[in-house]
Amino acid sequence: MPTPTWQKSSYCQEGEACVHISAAPASIARTIHLTESADPSEAVLTTTPAAFAALLQTLTRR
Template structure:
């Protein structure tokens, strides 16, 4: 398995309260720390778009 290439959120300030994201063609991975072991949330690209719309408070009806 290829390791993920984690990127720290641009909204992250100094400290440990950051989100790290790794994108793959078929999945988007999230974690709060890129060093293993770490819990990871994995979403499909479609689920990721829905997740972002929900965070932004936008309408969730599929287009």
């Protein structure tokens, strides 16, 4: 399995205390990976695109 390519959240302040996201290619599996720092050896949450979209929708409601 290829190593994930992590992307830092656009809402991140200075430093590395941010949410990072990686999406697995559809040819492998449709999954989204989240980690709280630039170090992917820490805890990684894996979810589906639909569940991640629901989370984003909930978080962006005002």
